[in-house]
């Protein structure tokens with residue numbers, strides 16, 4: 001079973017939830033893998049002593065334009081949805097902006113003059129680790145300057161395989177990296193905070209997940225310092241509220257120092273174990 005832990009915005013506690021779920025399940029000896037899909041800023045590894053097992057580069061194909069063969073028709077530039085081809089026919093200028101290229105191949109397809117070939121460019125890496133408890137942790141990391149982590153995320157999820165429970169720590173937001181992550185998930189656990197910003201981003205996440213027919217539930221983090229808007233929304237939309245975490249300096253301190261609250265608090269261990277058990281029993285393979 002794949003569980004994605006996601007949030008409409010950064011800073012809500014998504015990584016806090018993902019790492020502690022992983023810690024609780026691995027602590028119980030269950031088959032579980034953690035995949036850090038937040039390829040722009042992966043940090044799950046900070047919480048686990050781990051040994052590096054392997055590292056793979058992820059590449060994509062970017063176009064190379066032969067200006068001698070180019071007829072300056074402009075089709076490649078028109079077909080590019082990402083504005084990655086800078087084209088000024090009057091000045092006979094045509095350049096590929098590699099950082100903007102998503103490697104979709106549309107420009108090569110569009111060119112009728114055989115003026116475009118392709119070359120591989122490294123987008124990022126997928127690195128496999130084994131934690132001190134012997135559990136797999138896979139990290140997607142986008143190369144500095146690259147814009148789209150989608151292929152790196154896909155490769156990391158593939159690397160994790162299908163064994164047991166796979167926890168996907170999703171990138172924040174609701175754009176392509178989020179879609180790519182939750183698309184692979186059987187269940188999406190949304191982490192939010194009880195503020196107008198949290199509610200606004202939660203709505204976007206829920207609406208996106210509904211278009212994808214994904215089941216989801218919500219944890220409200222820092223639940224005691226906001227307003228009731230999120231709870232009212234969940235009630236109106238009949239979205240399961242799986243748990244609330246109140247603000248606590250013990251939690252904030254241990255997290256900021258790179259420690260796991262489930263190593264320090266039996267109450268929080270029970271909280272995360274309860275959430276994992278509920279999701280797995282209701283939505284895992286073999287559940288009704």
Ligand code: SF4
Pocket residue numbers: 061062063079080081082083084085096100101102103104105106107108
């Ligand atoms: S491969 Fe796709 S994204 Fe890249 S330049 Fe060509 S059309 Fe644009």
Ligand code: SF4
Pocket residue numbers: 065069070071072073074075076077094110111112113114115116
């Ligand atoms: S489609 Fe081909 S011929 Fe036309 S501008 Fe692009 S590279 Fe040149």
